[in-house]
Amino acid sequence: MELQLGLALPSNPSKGFDLNYFASEPKEIAVSNRSFTVASSCTDINDINDNNKKRSFDQTFENPTDSTVPRTLPLLLWNHHPNEEDDPKDLENHSLVTFNDKKDGDNGDGLVGWPPIRSRWKNKRLCHENNGAVGLENGFACGIRGSNSTYVKVKMEGVPIARKIDLSLHHSFQTLTETLMDMFGQWWLETGQKDSNQYKLAYQDREGDWLFTEDVSWRTFSRSVQRIKLLKSSR
Amino acid sequence: MQRMACSFPDEVLEHVFSFVQCDNDRNAISTVCKSWYKIERWSRRRVFVGNCYAISPDMVIRRFPDVRSIELKGKPHFADFNLVPDGWGGYVAPWISAMAAAYPWLEEIRLKRMVITDENLELISKSFKNFKVLVLSSCEGFSTDGLAAIAANCRNLRELDLRESEVEDLSGHWLKHFPDDYTSLVSLNIACLGCEVSFSALERLVGRCPNLRTLRLNRAVPLDKLANLLRRAPQLVELGTGAYSSELRPDVFSNLSGAFSGCKELKSLSGFWDVVPGYLPAVYPICCRLTTLNLSYATIQSPDLIKLVGQCQNLQRLWVLDYIEDAGLDAVAASCKDLRELRVFPSDPYGPEPNVPLTEQGLVSISEGCSKLQSVLYFCRQMSNAALMTIARNRPNMTRFRLCIIEPGTPDYLTLQPLDVGFGAIVEHCKDLQRLSLSGLLTDLVFEYIGTYAKKLEMLSVAFAGESDLGLHHVLSGCEKLRKLEIRDCPFGDKALLANAAKLETMRSLWMSSCSVTFGACKLLGQKMPRLNVEVIDERGTPDSRPESCPIDKLYIYRTVAGSRFDMPGFVWTIDEDSAMRLS
Numbered sequence: 018m019e020l021q022l023g024l025a026l027p028s029n030p031s032k033g034f035d036l037n038y039f040a041s042e043p044k045e046i047a048v049s050n051r052s053f054t055v056a057s058s059c060t061d062i063n064d065i066n067d068n069n070k071k072r073s074f075d076q077t078f079e080n081p082t083d084s085t086v087p088r089t090l091p092l093l094l095w096n097h098h099p100n101e102e103d104d105p106k107d108l109e110n111h112s113l114v115t116f117n118d119k120k121d122g123d124n125g126d127g128l129v130g131w132p133p134i135r136s137r138w139k140n141k142r143l144c145h146e147n148n149g150a151v152g153l154e155n156g157f158a159c160g161i162r163g164s165n166s167t168y169v170k171v172k173m174e175g176v177p178i179a180r181k182i183d184l185s186l187h188h189s190f191q192t193l194t195e196t197l198m199d200m201f202g203q204w205w206l207e208t209g210q211k212d213s214n215q216y217k218l219a220y221q222d223r224e225g226d227w228l229f230t231e232d233v234s235w236r237t238f239s240r241s242v243q244r245i246k247l248l249k250s251s252r
Numbered sequence: 253m254q255r256m257a258c259s260f261p262d263e264v265l266e267h268v269f270s271f272v273q274c275d276n277d278r279n280a281i282s283t284v285c286k287s288w289y290k291i292e293r294w295s296r297r298r299v300f301v302g303n304c305y306a307i308s309p310d311m312v313i314r315r316f317p318d319v320r321s322i323e324l325k326g327k328p329h330f331a332d333f334n335l336v337p338d339g340w341g342g343y344v345a346p347w348i349s350a351m352a353a354a355y356p357w358l359e360e361i362r363l364k365r366m367v368i369t370d371e372n373l374e375l376i377s378k379s380f381k382n383f384k385v386l387v388l389s390s391c392e393g394f395s396t397d398g399l400a401a402i403a404a405n406c407r408n409l410r411e412l413d414l415r416e417s418e419v420e421d422l423s424g425h426w427l428k429h430f431p432d433d434y435t436s437l438v439s440l441n442i443a444c445l446g447c448e449v450s451f452s453a454l455e456r457l458v459g460r461c462p463n464l465r466t467l468r469l470n471r472a473v474p475l476d477k478l479a480n481l482l483r484r485a486p487q488l489v490e491l492g493t494g495a496y497s498s499e500l501r502p503d504v505f506s507n508l509s510g511a512f513s514g515c516k517e518l519k520s521l522s523g524f525w526d527v528v529p530g531y532l533p534a535v536y537p538i539c540c541r542l543t544t545l546n547l548s549y550a551t552i553q554s555p556d557l558i559k560l561v562g563q564c565q566n567l568q569r570l571w572v573l574d575y576i577e578d579a580g581l582d583a584v585a586a587s588c589k590d591l592r593e594l595r596v597f598p599s600d601p602y603g604p605e606p607n608v609p610l611t612e613q614g615l616v617s618i619s620e621g622c623s624k625l626q627s628v629l630y631f632c633r634q635m636s637n638a639a640l641m642t643i644a645r646n647r648p649n650m651t652r653f654r655l656c657i658i659e660p661g662t663p664d665y666l667t668l669q670p671l672d673v674g675f676g677a678i679v680e681h682c683k684d685l686q687r688l689s690l691s692g693l694l695t696d697l698v699f700e701y702i703g704t705y706a707k708k709l710e711m712l713s714v715a716f717a718g719e720s721d722l723g724l725h726h727v728l729s730g731c732e733k734l735r736k737l738e739i740r741d742c743p744f745g746d747k748a749l750l751a752n753a754a755k756l757e758t759m760r761s762l763w764m765s766s767c768s769v770t771f772g773a774c775k776l777l778g779q780k781m782p783r784l785n786v787e788v789i790d791e792r793g794t795p796d797s798r799p800e801s802c803p804i805d806k807l808y809i810y811r812t813v814a815g816s817r818f819d820m821p822g823f824v825w826t827i828d829e830d831s832a833m834r835l836s
Contacts, residue, residue: 092780093750095725130333130740131715132601132631132658133689135390135416168334170418179338225421225447243446 127185173201173216173247184242189235194218197247216247262287266295275300297321302760304342304366305785308814309350320359321385322351326366328763328808329713330738332390335765335806337791339821342366343393352379360385367391373398377405385411395420396447403429413441413466421447424472428453432460439466443492443523448472459484468492471525476504482511491515493523496550500530509534522546529556539563543590546571548597554608558583568624571595574610574631581614585621593627593652594618601631601658612639619646627652634665635692640674644681653678654689660716660741663693670694676701679709689713699723703730711736724748728755738763745803746773753777756784761810765789769807772800777809778827785812788825795825 172179180200187193197218218230222241230238269292272278282292298321299312312319326342344366351358358380368391376383383406388394396419402412403426427449430437437457442449451473458464464485469478473494482488498504508531512518518538527550542564547557554577561570561580567588574596576584584591596614600607612635618625625647635657644650664671671692679685679702686708690698694717702709703726710733718724725748727737737759745768749756756762756777771788774795778786788795789806816826 091751092753092776093747095747095751127602128660128741130330130335131660132598132656133333133713133715134597134601134631135332170338181334181338 169242169245171197171200171245171247173197174249176201182245184239187239190218190230190238197245201247215250217250219246219248220244221246262291265291269295273298294318298360299323301325303810303812304344304347305814305817306760306810306812309347311814313350313354317354318357319351319355320357321362322347322358322360323362323364324366325364328365328738328761329736330740330763330765331365335740337789337821337823340789340824341817341819341821343819344368345372348372348375348379352376356380357382359383360387362387362389363391364389365391367393368398369393370395370398370401374401374405377401380406382408384408387411387413387415388417389413390416392418396422396424396426396445400426400429403427404431407431407434408436409434410436410463411439411466412437413439414444415441415468417444419445421445423447424449425453427457430457432456435460436463437461438463439490440464441466441468441492442470443468445470446472451477455481455484461485462487464488466490466520468522469494471495471523474498475508475531479504479507479511482515486514487517488515489517490520490544491518491522492546493521493525495526496524496531497526497528498531500528505531505534509537513537516541518542520544520546524550527552529553532556532560535560536563540565542567544569548573548595551575551599554580562587564588566590569593571597573597573599574608575599576614577609578611578614578617579609581610582617582621585617588622590624591618591622592624594622594625595629596631597629598631598658606633612636615639616642616646619643623647624649626650629654629656629689631656631658633658634662635671635674636664636666637669637671637674637677638664638666640671641677644674644677648681648683650678650682651684652687653682653685654687654713655691656689657691660691661693662691670697672697672701676705679705684708687711690717691715692717695719696723696726699726703727706731708733710734712738714739714742716741718742718744721745721748725751728752734758735760737761739765739767741766743768746770749773750776753781756809757781757811759811761808763806763808765806767807768803770801771795771798771804774804774807775827783811783813785810785816786826787820789823790825791823 168181169184170179171182182193182196182200184193187196219227220230220238220242221227221244223243224241225243227246265288269278269281272281275298278292278296282289293315294317296316297319299316299319300323301307301312302325304324304326312322324344324347326344327336327340330336331340342365344363345368348368352375356379359382361376361383362385366388368388373394376386378401386402386406386409391414394417399412399414399419402409424445424447430453434457438461440457449470449472454473455477458467458481465488467481467485467488468490469481469492471494473481475494475496475498478493482491512535515538519541521535521538521542521544524547529552532552539560540563543566545561545564545567546569547560548571550557551573553575557572557576558580561567561572561576562583564570565587567584568590569592570584570588572580572595576596581596584594594615596610610632612632615628615630615632616639618628619642626649628650629652632655635655663669664674672695675688675690675694675698679688683705685706688702688706688709688711690713696719699718699722702712706712707730709731712727712731712734714737721744723742724739724744727734728748729752734755739762742764744764749764749769750773774786774788777784787808787810788804789808790804792798792805795802795804820826
């Protein structure tokens with residue numbers, strides 16, 4: 018099948034993309050290889066120097082349609098060579114796709130929030146045994162193994178804001194408790210409580226029942242946990 | 253002649269204005285002259301706030317003193333995918349308090365992605381005597397106790413719709429709080445609730461509300477109770493079943509089938525958790541009337557799906573798992589000639605290999621067979637430029653096109669080229685495209701196409717795409733109608749953002765996460781653009797502790813006339829005109 022897009026690129030004479038909105042109307046000025054300048058009084062942005070690595074763009078920028086864009090100052094003049102420092106395009110490399118490392122590098126092999134399906138929806142659909150289920154991968158049964166739908170909400174008694182914890186990173190109650198204590202540590206400093214023994218870990222299982230973790234094995238817990246709560250032990 | 257407009261008495265103008273409901277039109281009316289502005293503001297009954305932080309409750313109340321219906325949206329869309337940390341914001345409390353004092357006649361509250369507590373719900377239930385509609389879409393922060401307050405106190409309640417909210421299930425007894433003489437329920441959606449609701453209370457409620465039109469049950473309602481419910485509400489138009497499984501028994505089946513047949517108005521079906529295929533034929537009698545079918549929880553195989561959907565000749569909206577396979581979509585294309593919207597969800601999104609034969613071909617078939625197709629959400633594992641071009645040429649009337657190729661950076665599987673020209677064809681041919689989501693291997697070229705052609709585009713979602721700031725620049729400078737832009741994991745940095753700073757004020761919001769934006773650029777934007785809130789969301793600690801050139805984690809920029817918000821948590825940093833870094 019021929020790839021005919023019929024994309025007629027505008028063949029206008031070089032129109033500049035005038036970001037110089039000092040004037041009340043946009044002017045059409047020729048594109049030139051000016052170096053970046055910042056069109057404002059702030060000096061935080063370094064000048065980016067033009068160099069010899071030029072990309073060839075057939076496309077020139079059309080003037081923006083001004084009816085929608087207010088005439089305020091852009092904070093940077095656009096120059097046609099934004100990537101002097103980059104390597105030339107290399108499609109084979111797949112360097113086009115950046116997989117930024119996550120902040121604490123603890124997502125393992127998974128990406129947070131990808132594919133973009135609602136986690137709540139996933140958990141509801143897949144965290145329950147399916148009598149008539151056909152074709153569901155086993156490792157998927159709880160949404161915990163091998164995937165990144167492993168975030169579980171954690172609420173600490175007395176703390177208004179809940180947190181989420183990635184259960185796939187843990188394999189024992191000890192590491193889990195330590196992590197939770199760190200997570201809520203800020204609250205402790207404020208309330209003066211430091212002793213982790215003061216809190217008991219409870220969780221809600223798939224059936225909706227609340228259980229104490231001290232009564233179950235890690236395996237049982239990790240397979241059915243939906244939600245976690247840290248309760249004061251004085252209860 | 254010039255005086256004519258002013259010579260009408262206010263009451264006449266108000267009456268005329270009452271025929272104009274659309275927000276944009278009413279906004280236009282209010283700009284004609286001072287007198288029209290005044291009359292319009294007193295008569296505006298419905299307000300939509302697309303970003304709850306774009307304006308303060310007081311400002312809304314000051315301008316529109318007699319509002320009966322309000323809709324508010326909170327968190328950015330990517331919160332659905334766990335990209336927004338808990339505690340970011342979106343609290344409805346200040347709105348409820350302000351409205352409780354100012355709008356005693358408020359009837360409707362619709363919230364999306366907001367945090368609402370039991371206290372808020374209780375305040376609603378006690379403050380608005382004529383309260384009728386509560387829709388909580390993807391909300392959180394409340395429990396069944398809050399629902400009990402609504403049930404107990406809102407005597408005129410018509411709609412209680414909890415769609416996809418996260419509710420703390422304390423007990424199923426909240427339903428009992430509807431008084432025995434309460435009969436005005438029209439719509440009840442509790443599909444998101446985990447716990448069992450008191451079934452006898454539900455039955456009685458359904459039985460005594462003759463206007464009940466929509467009933468979406470939760471999974472905990474067993475199939476063998478469904479027939480009784482249906483017999484009490486044969487006037488139902490929309491039904492969400494509970495779990496659709498039970499031992500196969502002829503008496504249960506015929507009871508169910510009879511109950512369904514009795515629902516002559518039923519047009520929409522959903523639910524279908526845990527489907528036992530043997531019970532599907534119970535709905536066959538009503539399939540020909542169905543316009544909406546949501547099978548996104550139904551883990552049944554293609555043959556059963558085909559048998560079901562093949563009978564739904566009037567179907568307009570179909571949501572289904574990829575178990576339907578290409579073959580099933582061929583069948584849909586042949587039978588459902590009125591189809592307007594298709595969503596195909598992945599059954600195994602994290603598996604490394606395809607688990608079902610669902611490819612780009614299914615979507616191509618649909619585009620060929622369904623001439624009214626306007627809206628697509630499609631998860632698959634392979635795509636080609638050729639397929640996209642065919643789809644674009646077949647369906648230039650498409651308005652929403654969201655394609656998710658599951659593996660990031662997947663090229664055209666036939667040519668191994670990026671999918672730039674395929675998506676380019678979509679934006680070129682579908683001139684009314686309002687919403688687009690991209691995926692697969694994409695260079696800056698696709699953004700050039702989008703900036704050139706997608707002149708009606710209002711919302712764009714981008715992930716793992718592009719090569720440089722040029723890509724972002726094309727979009728920001730070319731898409732005139734762009735309102736919402738959400739980007740993750742793309743090599744976009746400061747330049748395009750700063751060069752198009754003005755554009756950001758014409759949009760509702762911009763989200764960028766895991767890109768290459770520096771804190772320095774954010775500070776600059778925050779300082780120079782007073783009508784933007786520039787929020788840096790970073791759970792690693794203060795951005796000042798890292799070099800200014802270090803990319804920030806997440807950025808959320810939105811226009812606002814309310815200034816900085818006061819409820820930011822510790823991991824959100826914002827900079828205002830004073831050039832001082834403000835913490836929460």
